[in-house]
Amino acid sequence: MxxxxxxxxxxxxxxxxxxxxxxxxxxxxxxxxxxxxxxxxxxxxxxxxxxxxxKEDLVFADTELLDRLVAALAARPDGVSHAQVVADVLAEAAGESGGGGLESYHRAYGESPALRSGLLRMWAEFEDRVVDQLAAEAGGPATPAMRLRAIQLVGIVRTTTSPELRDNPGGLADWLRQAPGLVEG
Structure with a gap:
């Protein structure tokens, strides 16, 4: 205690x-x-x-979503793709916030130049964690193919807060249905 x-x-x-x-x-x-x-x-x-x-640390101190994504990849059921796991966790997280989480994110942080380097560091750290998970899953050392796969999976997450998605009339739910096929195809 x-x-x-x-x-x-x-x-x-x-x-x-x-x-x-x-x-x-x-x-x-x-x-x-x-x-x-x-x-x-x-x-x-x-x-x-x-x-x-x-001030930047106030934005990046919470890694809960990234932790959930890595944990979900580690617990991935047989027959379910990595990309589908990522999309499912993101859909669940959006549902928890009523979908307003991403809208709120854009309103709060938008395209702040002050945050750009912090976001890039966060994505790089997440990418490294995904590579580690893929290597653990394979039971061997990390490979360039695992790095490429991690980049693709991080890309799904990054896209959820992109201006392109924000301006997309189909919205987040539609994107999360499409993304695994685009990454796997």
């Missing part, structure tokens, strides 16, 4: 993240200052930086 101190730290960290997410959704990442986030979370700027190294 966690100590009281650890529970309080977790509560403070969550309050900071919640305040940041709310403010980013209301006004956009580039329009919100660290001081405003700290104020909304009822902490000092100094305390905020104890929990997060930068």
């Amino acid at each position: 966690e100590s009281l101190r650890e529970r309080k730290k977790a509560i403070t960290r969550r309050a900071i993240r919640d305040a940041a997410e709310r403010l980013f959704a209301e006004r956009g990442y580039d329009e919100v200052t660290v001081a405003e986030i700290a104020d909304a979370a009822n902490v000092s700027v100094k305390t905020l930086f104890v929990y997060f190294r930068s």
Whole structure:
């Protein structure tokens, strides 16, 4: 069981993240200052930086979806493709948020130049994790073919937040039905 101190730290960290997410959704990442986030979370700027190294870290600290994707790939049933597993997890995640999660993402972060490098690092880390999973599944070392496969699977995830999909009248559900066939074909 966690100590009281650890529970309080977790509560403070969550309050900071919640305040940041709310403010980013209301006004956009580039329009919100660290001081405003700290104020909304009822902490000092100094305390905020104890929990997060930068404003960018507030965006990339939550890896829950990526963790779920890797876990689902590890638990993939026989006969179900990697691409289908990724599409299914994304559809489930979109359903949990009523589909508003991606719309909210675009409103909050949009095409912020400040976040571009962080997104690229996140996608690269996810790609590495997928390669590791594919190698574990094969029972051997990673190969160039596994890297290419990982890039394709990460591409499905990346596309869900692309401007092209946002502007697509078919929407997310249609895309997630099509994507596995495009990657596997």
